Amino acid sequence: xxxxxxxxxxxSVAFLGASSDARKWGFRILFNIITGGFxxxxxxxxxxxGRINDLDVYRNVAEIPEVPDMAVIVxxxxxxxxxxxxxxxxxxxxxxxxTAGFAEASGEGAALQKELVELAHSFGMRLIGPNCFGLxxxxxxxxxxxxxxxxxxxxxxxxxxxxxxxxTIAQNAMNMDFGCSRVISTGNEADLHxxxxxxxxxxxxxxxxxxxxxxxxxxxxxxxEIASQVSLQKPIVMIKVGxxxxxxxAARSHTASLSGMDAVFxxxxxxxxxxxxxxxxxxxxxxxxxxxxxxxRGNKVGIVTLGGGWGVLAADACAKLGLDVVxxxxxMIKEMDSFLPGWxxxxxxxxxxxxxxxxxxERVIEIxxxxxxxxxxxxxxxxxxxxxxxxxxxxGENREEKLKTAIVDITDxxxxxxxxxxxxxxxxxxSAGFPSPGGDTSFEHxxxxxxxxxxxxxxxxxxxxxxxxxxxxxYSRYLQSRSQR
Amino acid sequence: xxxxxxxxxxxSVAFLGASSDARKWGFRILFNIITGGFxxxxxxxxxxxGRINDLDVYRNVAEIPEVPDMAVIVxxxxxxxxxxxxxxxxxxxxxxxxTAGFAEASGEGAALQKELVELAHSFGMRLIGPNCFGLxxxxxxxxxxxxxxxxxxxxxxxxxxxxxxxxTIAQNAMNMDFGCSRVISTGNEADLHxxxxxxxxxxxxxxxxxxxxxxxxxxxxxxxEIASQVSLQKPIVMIKVGxxxxxxxAARSHTASLSGMDAVFxxxxxxxxxxxxxxxxxxxxxxxxxxxxxxxRGNKVGIVTLGGGWGVLAADACAKLGLDVVxxxxxMIKEMDSFLPGWxxxxxxxxxxxxxxxxxxERVIEIxxxxxxxxxxxxxxxxxxxxxxxxxxxxGENREEKLKTAIVDITDxxxxxxxxxxxxxxxxxxSAGFPSPGGDTSFEHxxxxxxxxxxxxxxxxxxxxxxxxxxxxxYSRYLQSRSQR
Numbered sequence: 001x002x003x004x005x006x007x008x009x010x011x012s013v014a015f016l017g018a019s020s021d022a023r024k025w026g027f028r029i030l031f032n033i034i035t036g037g038f039x040x041x042x043x044x045x046x047x048x049x050g051r052i053n054d055l056d057v058y059r060n061v062a063e064i065p066e067v068p069d070m071a072v073i074v075x076x077x078x079x080x081x082x083x084x085x086x087x088x089x090x091x092x093x094x095x096x097x098x099t100a101g102f103a104e105a106s107g108e109g110a111a112l113q114k115e116l117v118e119l120a121h122s123f124g125m126r127l128i129g130p131n132c133f134g135l136x137x138x139x140x141x142x143x144x145x146x147x148x149x150x151x152x153x154x155x156x157x158x159x160x161x162x163x164x165x166x167x168t169i170a171q172n173a174m175n176m177d178f179g180c181s182r183v184i185s186t187g188n189e190a191d192l193h194x195x196x197x198x199x200x201x202x203x204x205x206x207x208x209x210x211x212x213x214x215x216x217x218x219x220x221x222x223x224x225e226i227a228s229q230v231s232l233q234k235p236i237v238m239i240k241v242g243x244x245x246x247x248x249x250a251a252r253s254h255t256a257s258l259s260g261m262d263a264v265f266x267x268x269x270x271x272x273x274x275x276x277x278x279x280x281x282x283x284x285x286x287x288x289x290x291x292x293x294x295x296x297r298g299n300k301v302g303i304v305t306l307g308g309g310w311g312v313l314a315a316d317a318c319a320k321l322g323l324d325v326v327x328x329x330x331x332m333i334k335e336m337d338s339f340l341p342g343w344x345x346x347x348x349x350x351x352x353x354x355x356x357x358x359x360x361x362e363r364v365i366e367i368x369x370x371x372x373x374x375x376x377x378x379x380x381x382x383x384x385x386x387x388x389x390x391x392x393x394x395x396g397e398n399r400e401e402k403l404k405t406a407i408v409d410i411t412d413x414x415x416x417x418x419x420x421x422x423x424x425x426x427x428x429x430x431s432a433g434f435p436s437p438g439g440d441t442s443f444e445h446x447x448x449x450x451x452x453x454x455x456x457x458x459x460x461x462x463x464x465x466x467x468x469x470x471x472x473x474x475y476s477r478y479l480q481s482r483s484q485r
Numbered sequence: 486x487x488x489x490x491x492x493x494x495x496x497s498v499a500f501l502g503a504s505s506d507a508r509k510w511g512f513r514i515l516f517n518i519i520t521g522g523f524x525x526x527x528x529x530x531x532x533x534x535g536r537i538n539d540l541d542v543y544r545n546v547a548e549i550p551e552v553p554d555m556a557v558i559v560x561x562x563x564x565x566x567x568x569x570x571x572x573x574x575x576x577x578x579x580x581x582x583x584t585a586g587f588a589e590a591s592g593e594g595a596a597l598q599k600e601l602v603e604l605a606h607s608f609g610m611r612l613i614g615p616n617c618f619g620l621x622x623x624x625x626x627x628x629x630x631x632x633x634x635x636x637x638x639x640x641x642x643x644x645x646x647x648x649x650x651x652x653t654i655a656q657n658a659m660n661m662d663f664g665c666s667r668v669i670s671t672g673n674e675a676d677l678h679x680x681x682x683x684x685x686x687x688x689x690x691x692x693x694x695x696x697x698x699x700x701x702x703x704x705x706x707x708x709x710e711i712a713s714q715v716s717l718q719k720p721i722v723m724i725k726v727g728x729x730x731x732x733x734x735a736a737r738s739h740t741a742s743l744s745g746m747d748a749v750f751x752x753x754x755x756x757x758x759x760x761x762x763x764x765x766x767x768x769x770x771x772x773x774x775x776x777x778x779x780x781x782r783g784n785k786v787g788i789v790t791l792g793g794g795w796g797v798l799a800a801d802a803c804a805k806l807g808l809d810v811v812x813x814x815x816x817m818i819k820e821m822d823s824f825l826p827g828w829x830x831x832x833x834x835x836x837x838x839x840x841x842x843x844x845x846x847e848r849v850i851e852i853x854x855x856x857x858x859x860x861x862x863x864x865x866x867x868x869x870x871x872x873x874x875x876x877x878x879x880x881g882e883n884r885e886e887k888l889k890t891a892i893v894d895i896t897d898x899x900x901x902x903x904x905x906x907x908x909x910x911x912x913x914x915x916s917a918g919f920p921s922p923g924g925d926t927s928f929e930h931x932x933x934x935x936x937x938x939x940x941x942x943x944x945x946x947x948x949x950x951x952x953x954x955x956x957x958x959x960y961s962r963y964l965q966s967r968s969q970r
Contacts, residue, residue: 100838101828109828160794162793162797164794164795165795165798168918175921215794239798241797241798242797243801243804244804246800246804246810247797247801247804249810249832250788250793250796250800250810250832250836253831253832253834253836254793254794254797279946279948280798303735307647307649307650308647308649308735308738309645309646309650309700309726310647310649312647312727312736312739313724313732313765315729315734315735316726316727316728316729316731316732316735317732317764319728319729319731320728320729325734325735343591345738347734347738348731348735349735349738351738351739353585433653433656436656436660442927445926460766461764461765461766
């Protein structure tokens with residue numbers, strides 16, 4: 001069993017610091033492991049013994065009737081060395097230390113952290129943490145974590161130096177009905193670093209995209225060597241903070257991270273194929289983009305819009321991000337002339353003015369995708385029949401039925417449009433608003449989830465589509481350049 | 486009665502192009518006016534006469550038994566001159582032309598538009614449009630518009646050269662329970678321009694903030710002269726597209742707008758005190774910020790966070806936007822030492838690590854706000870008791886009761902924190918995630934609406950708070966510089 005399998009596919013877990021007090025992390029994390037439905041054996045440990053939630057509590061690790069594959073430790077800092085020693089003596093080789101109060105807190109904390117790592121290594125043991133939120137591994141239903149959130153299995157892996165942010169990413173993925181494979185809060189990285197997990201995830205067949213939040217590097221050279229290998233296999237989308245002195249100073253207080261010079265990171269990460277983003281929304285958007293679309297071959301984009309203003313916003317955003325909003329070739333214009341009303345824009349974006357016949361949206365997308373001149377399509381607005389809006393605004397007893405029909409109509413229209421582009425191997429990135437009668441966003445929420453269940457995503461804003469597409473173009477070109485070496 | 490009162494406070498409206506066919510705008514817009522509950526008299530006009538929705542349809546404008554204050558016209562382009570002539574002969578002096586197919590479509594359309602304006606002016610008539618979505622004026626419950634959305638009265642006015650985007654702004658404001666005063670889709674601006682409405686809104690006591698989407702200027706000099714007067718009275722938050730050649734080209738097709746050089750706009754708009762933003766989310770965020778907070782005197786910010794990573798993101802974002810994440814003075818650190826656990830960060834952001842006593846969040850905000858060294862506070866994370874999370878994740882029959890209590894707890898905690906800052910005349914800008922068990926965002930949605938009903942806003946991302954605060958600082962400094970002239 002490799003060291004990472006012990007963390008991510010354990011058959012048994014010891015939990016040191018188990019508590020029956022609902023205000024304590026020793027209860028809450030244990031509760032999350034139980035509630036999450038962990039597939040293996042769970043051994044709570046507390047010197048006081050007794051029972052918690054129908055589980056026997058062991059007075060010490062030695063008493064556990066087997067050698068657990070992994071241990072989770074939440075005892076206070078003063079008890080940490082004793083806890084790790086017990087685990088080591090038992091033969092446990094993988095330990096997650098949730099406890100805070102180490103290098104991030106004080107000089108004594110830093111000394112204790114050093115001692116902790118030396119002790120662990122003396123047993124051949126690997127450590128996650130300390131000062132972390134724990135980890136999630138959905139294939140074995142392991143939710144050994146502080147937050148109470150249970151995303152289903154899915155293609156998104158998260159490696160985060162902030163537990164709070166890491167699990168917020170997971171929660172966002174869950175809300176959109178994209179699931180997670182593994183989520184790791186790396187904390188102070190006293191032993192295992194972010195790059196170790198990124199390396200593991202490259203070979204993890206449950207993971208298709210790696211989302212990461214990074215404050216700094218314990219071993220920058222190794223980080224980038226690994227990243228440049230991994231990015232050949234799957235996209236790594238990353239928030240790297242500490243861009244400014246204020247941010248770097250905050251990072252030092254948070255996880256004792258040294259951010260290093262931001263300009264250096266920017267250059268090196270580009271060479272390593274890392275897709276850098278700047279906030280959580282961008283991270284989610286770009287990650288979903290990689291999950292839902294084929295990679296574009298180049299940067300030439302065709303835009304179709306159901307509202308003129310949206311097209312202008314998208315064209316601006318595309319051009320700012322280095323995408324080429326190409327002039328439409330005459331033959332393409334001619335083809336669209338055959339069914340669009342006489343006064344259509346004859347321009348890119350293709351503005352589907354009032355009077356365009358039903359189905360024009362899907363048809364224009366296919367025409368745009370068919371031509372060599374265009375590498376990707378951006379499609380703005382909600383396609384489909386007016387019944388969508390009527391359903392959303394309907395009241396009365398058969399509203400639910402109408403809503404269901406409308407959601408099917410929406411997903412059908414999007415899928416048709418997507419297929420029309422993908423049969424030419426090209427991505428079509430959607431953005432649309434949804435009806436929210438009286439401020440009720442439940443229809444929108446349901447429709448978006450229905451889309452993601454069919455591996456589709458529709459962004460809220462046209463400039464989001466431009467960012468997603470430009471990130472995919474950048475990654476595609478990176479892969480092309482690496483394959484030519 | 487001034488020309489703008491005719492549009493925004495009409496006692497009677499003629500509707501030319503009334504239809505009983507639900508697929509036509511002649512029905513839908515009429516339906517919106519009726520459904521919206523227009524307080525005045527409504528006169529549908531169609532040569533065929535008859536009745537629509539319990540209203541008598543007049544065969545022509547001359548038959549209407551009074552002179553309506555305003556007319557809305559949706560007849561096809563070929564009938565537009567005749568319709569305007571009828572209105573003019575009747576004595577109507579304010580007309581909204583919804584119909585498209587003018588300067589934005591073709592050379593002939595441009596010629597027709599010119600004729601339309603000349604005809605209107607020959608009667609002393611003012612025009613909104615053509616090629617627009619109509620207008621909304623909530624104080625008289627007038628929803629003379631294409632989209633079916635009925636925001637309640639409120640402090641947000643919208644002036645948009647894209648009808649689609651203008652009404653999306655209104656819908657977003659409605660979803661967040663901030664209402665709208667007036668919404669104007671200016672279309673091709675053949676007669677009245679965006680700046681005319683901005684000038685009107687300056688004196689409109691229903692309006693506290695003006696949100697605007699602009700593609701280009703018919704009369705740039707006048708626009709900026711008016712804006713620089715209006716911005717002394719209320720903030721104007723604006724998306725100006727056509728930043729790039731691709732965007733400018735799209736704008737020409739959309740509303741025949743000439744965007745002009747973007748760098749010129751950027752400089753001139755700064756001199757006029759316009760707060761420029763770059764997408765719809767920023768527009769809403771910054772607008773809400775002005776509604777909910779006092780203006781900061783300067784750019785010095787104190788940050789308090791319930792999660793380390795959020796603090797780092799916010800510090801980075803603040804520094805990038807020119808905010809000063811100040812070093813905390815020793816006396817402030819001492820004051821916080823008196824109740825925060827020994828290992829707290831002693832840094833800005835103040836990271837409220839595990840172990841901070843209840844109430845620390847509100848208390849730290851007050852301490853930050855109290856000192857001259859700090860002009861504004863950014864507060865990250867959801868304050869309040871754990872009951873919030875327990876309620877969100879509870880199931881069973883008293884869940885609804887628990888949720889209600891939790892929402893009251895949240896709004897109380899935020900209000901307390903806000904009062905703690907505002908008693909020193911300083912803004913505190915919030916950002917937090919909300920629990921969304923199993924992907925159900927209804928709790929979040931209800932909590933956010935409960936906040937806005939108390940004139941509070943909590944943003945989703947920490948970098949959003951930085952953008953809002955930096956916009957407020959910029960506006961505050963603009964007002965200071967103008968008052969010193």
